[in-house]
Amino acid sequence: LQVVPAYQRGAPISAAAFTRTGLLGFIGPAGLVFVAGKMDGLMAVGGRRHSADDIVATALAVEPMKFVYRGRIAVFSVTVLHDERIVVVAEQRPDSTEEDSFQWMSRVLQVRTDQLIGAAGQLIPGSGFALFIRLVSSFQAIDGIHQVGVYCLALVPSNTLPKTPLGGIHLSETKQLFLEGALHPCNVLMCPHTCVTNLPKPRQKQPEIGPASVMVGNLVSGKRIAQASGRDLGQMEDNDQARKFLFLSEVLQWRAQTTPDHVLYTLLNARGTVAGSLTCLQLHKRAEKIAALLAERRHLQDGDHVALVYPPGERPPQTSPAGPGLPVPTPGSPCPDPLSCCRRGPHRSLLWLSVRRLRARHGATASPSEHRHHAADRQDDRGGEASSGSGWSLHHRVCACVCASGCVCCSCLQVSRSACLMTSQILCKLLRSKEASAAVDARTWPPVLDTDDLPKKKPPLLFKPSNSDTLAYLDFSVSTTGMLAGVQMSHGATSAFCRSIKLQCELYPSREVALCLDPYCGLGFVLWCLCSVYSGHQSILIPPSELEANPSLWLSAVSQSRVRDTFCSYSVMELCTKGLGLQTEALKVGPREAPPLTDGWTLSLSAPQARGLDLSRVRTCVVVAEERPRTALTQSFSKLFKDLGLHPRAVSTSFGCRVNLAICLQGTSGPDPTTVYVDMRALRHDRVRLVERGSPHSLPLMESGKILPGVRIIIANPETKGPMGESHLGEIWVHSGHNASGYFTVYGDEALQSDHFCSRLSFGDTQTIWARTGYLGFLRRTELTDASGERHDALYVVGALEEAMELRGMRYHPIDIETSIIRTHKSITECAVFTWTNLLVVVVELDGSEQEALDLVPLVTNVVLEEHYLIVGVVVVVDMGVIPINSRGEKQRMHLRDGFLADQLDPVYVAYNM
Structure with a gap:
């Protein structure tokens, strides 16, 4: 030139x-x-220029030609957080050991042992870190000579770096492989704590403004208080069944007399055929027999609790609180079924860890047989089986599931003080088996009743609760933080709940509703067991476990039955998206014309479905959840099955929590759910700033359905308990006739329970009693109109307070960080983050070979720095299926944290960023 x-x-x-x-x-x-x-090797780092050749010479001078293979070292810079960061990639000798690698890296970088321990707080579990701490010593190398820190030091096998025609290292191609995650290093050491010095200043919290001043400020600025309500339940017709019958048992008895042959429940199997059905009369007669069984064999008294342990099927509705003959006001206590704790096959180490966590929280101790069983399981781990659990024998897997589920059920029974346990004949034998006895002493079980062996005669007198405030059932669930909580639902709240859902979804006897979600707790239990009795519609029950064998079962049932309304979980939606995403054309044309499906899936449809799936009749497809709507998953589901006639606006989500099982639910009338985009940086400061779609740092938030009839919500400051203005972030408080009455013997602190279920505002309307949901969100009045002609108030859920992480003075929600990480590499299938001693720990599941494990470490560190301004402390790469996920599709991050601290994750690689 x-x-x-x-x-x-x-x-x-x-x-x-x-x-x-x-x-x-x-x-x-x-x-x-x-x-x-x-000029090509010139790097501008921190306002100074450094030559790559000088850094190569310094690295080689540490131990000339003894470790680096033929002196092949590549030095380049990458842009991370608005500045250049130095990356050193070296080829190690073929005969080098891992100890040699760590020793050479420690000499290249000037790192002191006391600095590392001070940053970590204490030694982090894992032999790799302990070895590194022993070998680190103070050597003046790159940091001491050039006064610049190395961001990443990677070692690759010999003769693996790309070469130029003359035999040198192809620098630009090496940098591209590093950025794409295709370099495949064998050792990586990241030092972002010492290199990244341009992080934004930590947020300094200012003194809180009083609630009265906030309210006056909103009035002066013209902003209304953020509160909204659904339709009024008080406006009832004279012939409404709510006036005639106060309890579900009376409704079922009335239906058995007026419409005895009307089918309430239809159960489908994996082949899509009807496995069983229940009419009003059959359900009423079976409930009477169950009442006779409880009256004869157990002689239960008013106030006794009966635990129900059933898999999804016909029996949960038969033993639900709707049964007229149940002689106690608290007949239902849904416990986890043996496979309900996790959506997918649980990792054996975390399975036992979850059990011990529940036991520790409720004062129970493990039996010696449990310790022996777990010790044998750990011995199998040391025997060299596959870490993912694929090599684990079916016998051991079933035994562990039985033992773990027995421990969880035992915890539920101990907390609820159940007088007896009702289950099927198969599960009855399973609970009394050798495998179950290894985990829980059989003598600690309450009396177990087999509901497959019922008496012939009817009970002499049917029990009727004295008033609507008596307890109907206890709803037990394990939260994402590992807390086993049972909430009390009264008869009045249960009836009001069913009526609210009936009005919102316009349910009546001629309607059919398809349900594909677990019936163990929350809205899933109410939809599966109670709503059909109250509304009279036919529920088509599709156990989610059947979709493992036939992923098209749910959609084919919806198409064949011409269902207009269906409910599912995120687990079901994700399984259909992944399992049927490439088979939409095959589902559209039908099995007679379709080519064979790929990826090991088989299309199993009955004869009437031979013309293909048609989802054009679906009016509402509601995802039942207790979290922020997963916008990306719902949009992917809508786009994938749009060719089958599914309208995008038909897909929506619901929102509920422990204090109120359903606050929002998209009904048949009203505007479509809206999506807004907020600035993620403002959200970390507890502020809401609306931005345009595609703006930098924009986060899509989907409306969580329409507020149910009889429900009032208000946004309040979680600390001052003062009302917030519209479009201001705060805690969602709810006032409703179907609020839960309180927790059942979990906390023991009456003041804390009263604060959850009986809170009052500190300013404004101080007379209304509210229940605190524990979720952050905001209300926004849209330009759309609802059925009443008024402008529609949309509720947007941001996340749970107990899961939020306080880092650098800002509030981070784990799902935001996890979403960024999953996008970085195609081999990351799942991700979970949590904090430990002020360190951010990232656990990623690897879907690929172990060679790709170390490629993920710099990518994960880079994206969290770029998008969230956080330094990752530890990156843990594990096999698929290690991150525990419950039946609702929620990640059990605290169980994962306990597994990490107990060194039970069996990771592929653990990287400690210093």
Whole structure:
């Protein structure tokens, strides 16, 4: 390239043309030319320029030719958080050991042992870190000589770096492989704590403004108080069944007399055929027999609790609180079924860890047989089986599930003080088996009643509760933080709940509703067991476990039955998206014309479905959840099955929590759910700033359905308990006739329970009693109109307070960080984050070979720095299926944290960023 040098004022120095060599240097005495480096190897880091050749020379000078293979070292810079960061990639000798690798890296970098321990707080579990701490010593290398920190030091096997035609290292291609996660290093050491010095200043919390001042400020600025309500339940017709019958048992008895042959429940199997059905009369008669069984064999008294342990099927509705003959006001206590704790096959180490966590929280101790069983399981781990559990024998897997479920059920029974336990004949034998006895002493079980062996005669007198405030059932659930909580639902709240759902979804006897979600707790239990009795519609029950064998079962049932309304869970939606995403054309044309499906899936449809799936009749497809709507998953589901006739606006979500099982639910009338985009950076400061779609740092938030009839919500400050203004972030408080009455013997602190279920505002309307949901969100009045003609108030859920992480003075929600991490590499299938001793720990599941494990470490560190301004402390790469997920599709992050601290994750690789 020909250039003409010029003075600063622009005049040329010489008329002769010069050629640029790309070399850096200077002219010394006697006209000698000194070459200092190359322009290509010049890196501007922290406002200073550094030569890559100098850093290569320094690294080689540590131990010349003893560790680095033929001196092959590549040094380049990558842009992370608005500055260049130095990356050193070296080929190690073929005979190098892991100890040699850590020793060489520690000598290249100037790192002190006391600094590392001070950053970590204490030694982090894992032999790799302990080895590194022993080998680290203070050596003046890159950091000491060049006064610059190395962001990433990676070691690759010999002869693996890309070469130029002349045999040198191809620097640009090496950098591209590093950024794409295709370098496949064998050792990685990240040092972001010492290199990244341009992080934003931590947030300094200012003194809180009083609730009265906030309210006055909103009134002065013209903002209304953030409160909204659904339709009024008090406006009832004279012939409404709510006036005639106060309890579900009376409703079922009335239906058995007026419409005895009307089918309430239809159960489908994995082949899509009807496995069983229940009419009003059959359900009523079976409930009477169960009442006779309880009256004869157990002689239960008013106030006794009966635990129900059933898999999804016909029996949960038969033993639900709707049964008229149940002689106690608290007949239902849904416990986890043996496979309900996790959506997918649980990792054996975390299974036992979850059990011990529940036991520790409720004062129970493990039996010696449980310790022996777990010790044998750990011995199997040391025997060299596959870490993912695929090599685990079916016998051991079933035994562990039985033992773990027995421990969880035992915890529920101990907390609820159940007088007896009702279950099927198969589960009855399973609970009394050798495997179950290894985990729980059989003598600690309450009396177990087999509901497959019922008496023939009817009970002499049917029990009727004295008033609507008596307890109907206890709803037990394990939260994402590992807390086993049972909430009390009264008969009045249960009836009001069913009526609210009936009005919102316009349910009546001629309607059919398809349900594909677990019936163990929350809204899933109410939809599966109670709503059909109250509303009279037919519920088509599809156990989610059947979709493992036939992923098209749910959609084919919806198409064949021409269902207009269906409910599912995120687990079901994710399974259909992944399992049927590439088979939409096959589902559309039907099995007679379709090509064979790929990925091991088989299309199992009955004869009436031969013409293909048609989802055009679906009016509402509601995802039942207790979290922020997963916008990406719902949009992917809508786009994938749009060719089958599914309208995008039909897909929506519901929102509920422990204090109120359903607050929002998209009904048949009203505007479509809206999506807004907020600034993620403002959200960390507990502020809501609406931005346009596609803006930097924008986060989509989907409306969580329409507020149910009889429900009032208000947004309050979780600390001052004062009302917030519209579009301001705060805690969601709810006032409703179907609020839970309180927790059942979990906390023991009456003040804390009263604060959850009986809170009052500190300013404004101080008379209304509210229940605190524990979720952050905001209300926004849209331009749309609802059925009443008023402007629609949309509720947007941001996340749970107990899961939020306080880092650098800001509030982070784990799902935001996890979403960014999953996008970084195609091999990351799942991710979970949590904090430990002020360190951010990231656990990623690897879907690929172990060679790709270390590629993920710099990518994860980079994306969290770029998008969230946080430094990752530990990156743990594990096999698929290790991150525990419950039946609702929620990650059990605290169980995962306990497994990490107990060194039971069996990771592929653990990287400690220093």
